[in-house]
Amino acid sequence: MSTSIDKQQLDAPAPMSVFERYLTVWVLLCIVAGILLGQSLPELFQAVGRMEFAQVNLPVGLLIWVMIIPMLLKVDFGALHQVRQHWRGIGITLFINWAVKPFSMALLGWIFVRHVFAPWLPAAQIDSYIAGLILLAAAPCTAMVFVWSRLTRGDALFTLSQVALNDAIMVFAFAPIVALLLGMSSIVVPWDTLITSVILYIVIPVALAQAWRRRLLRRGQAAFDAALARIGPWSIAALLATLVLLFAFQGEAIIRQPLVIAMLAVPILIQVFFNSGLAYWLNRRAGEAHSVACPSALIGASNFFELAVAAAISLFGFNSGAALATVVGVLIEVPVMLLVVRWVNASQGWYEQGAARAGRS
Numbered sequence: 011m012s013t014s015i016d017k018q019q020l021d022a023p024a025p026m027s028v029f030e031r032y033l034t035v036w037v038l039l040c041i042v043a044g045i046l047l048g049q050s051l052p053e054l055f056q057a058v059g060r061m062e063f064a065q066v067n068l069p070v071g072l073l074i075w076v077m078i079i080p081m082l083l084k085v086d087f088g089a090l091h092q093v094r095q096h097w098r099g100i101g102i103t104l105f106i107n108w109a110v111k112p113f114s115m116a117l118l119g120w121i122f123v124r125h126v127f128a129p130w131l132p133a134a135q136i137d138s139y140i141a142g143l144i145l146l147a148a149a150p151c152t153a154m155v156f157v158w159s160r161l162t163r164g165d166a167l168f169t170l171s172q173v174a175l176n177d178a179i180m181v182f183a184f185a186p187i188v189a190l191l192l193g194m195s196s197i198v199v200p201w202d203t204l205i206t207s208v209i210l211y212i213v214i215p216v217a218l219a220q221a222w223r224r225r226l227l228r229r230g231q232a233a234f235d236a237a238l239a240r241i242g243p244w245s246i247a248a249l250l251a252t253l254v255l256l257f258a259f260q261g262e263a264i265i266r267q268p269l270v271i272a273m274l275a276v277p278i279l280i281q282v283f284f285n286s287g288l289a290y291w292l293n294r295r296a297g298e299a300h301s302v303a304c305p306s307a308l309i310g311a312s313n314f315f316e317l318a319v320a321a322a323i324s325l326f327g328f329n330s331g332a333a334l335a336t337v338v339g340v341l342i343e344v345p346v347m348l349l350v351v352r353w354v355n356a357s358q359g360w361y362e363q364g365a366a367r368a369g370r371s
Contacts, residue, residue, distance in 0.1 A: 044257025115147030142335025
């Protein structure tokens with residue numbers, strides 16, 4: 011797909027779909043459905059949990075592929091040559107995504123999970139909760155960034171090139187960063203499972219999605235758009251089914267300690283507002299255009315939660331605190347990011363005054 015076509019599509023401030031707008035509602039419904047089903051049909055979900063090969067749960071692995079591949083179809087790696095056009099915004103976003111966000115989340119997890127909230131959390135799961143937060147922060151957002159960019163009238167070429175670059179880096183950087191931060195948090199790193207997760211949930215889906223993308227685009231833009239419209243519901247259904255499975259396994263823990271979700275949300279919320287604010291301010295100081303700073307702030311704050319959920323299940327299992335922590339990220343993603351969208355849109359005048367001064371200096 012040419013970048014000119016992508017630019018036309020992304021420059022138009024298209025509305026969010028019903029699913030995107032009410033993602034938090036769907037997640038809450040999945041929590042209820044999963045808990046009820048897990049309590050009423052425990053044998054069924056235990057059987058699903060046993061369907062593993064090489065520490066990978068086969069039903070969840072299939073659901074994750076169905077969830078992720080349609081999103082990766084939207085990524086145009088051909089846009090990487092556009093990186094040089096917005097090198098300052100690209101550099102700031104990369105700094106936030108790979109040098110600030112994972113490390114700040116590890117710090118916030120240490121502060122809140124290991125210390126502030128520790129008396130009210132199950133001691134056996136504290137390491138696992140921190141691991142889930144790290145997994146969530148180590149995967150920059152892919153698909154939903156296009157939605158946030160449209161809502162802020164973000165520069166389409168910047169958004170495309172930044173997402174493509176982040177996905178390319180993620181293939182090589184996700185495992186080392188996760189392993190480093192887990193080690194720093196005194197959590198045993200299952201390297202074989204981590205590498206398997208990267209191959210299964212990043213390398214193979216990216217390769218399949220790009221091969222499928224090229225094949226569809228050979229049939230024309232209309233065929234590509236029609237295919238995206240057809241397979242979009244697959245991704246939604248797979249996400250919801252995965253969440254139901256997770257909460258079927260997590261139900262007992264949530265019933266015993268319902269405030270766990272609220273406590274895990276605290277470091278995630280702080281991380282979102284801190285990283286988006288830092289990215290936005292750094293772009294202003296660098297004199298970047300507002301249309302670049304907005305998607306930069308949003309890419310810097312949001313997460314590829316589908317990948318985080320998949321990796322948490324593979325590394326630590328359905329019943330783990332890591333899996334629950336990543337799902338909390340799904341729960342709060344949309345309302346929090348919509349707040350960031352409203353903030354960057356409302357502050358455009360303030361931003362452009364400071365960016366203009368920075369450009370003259």
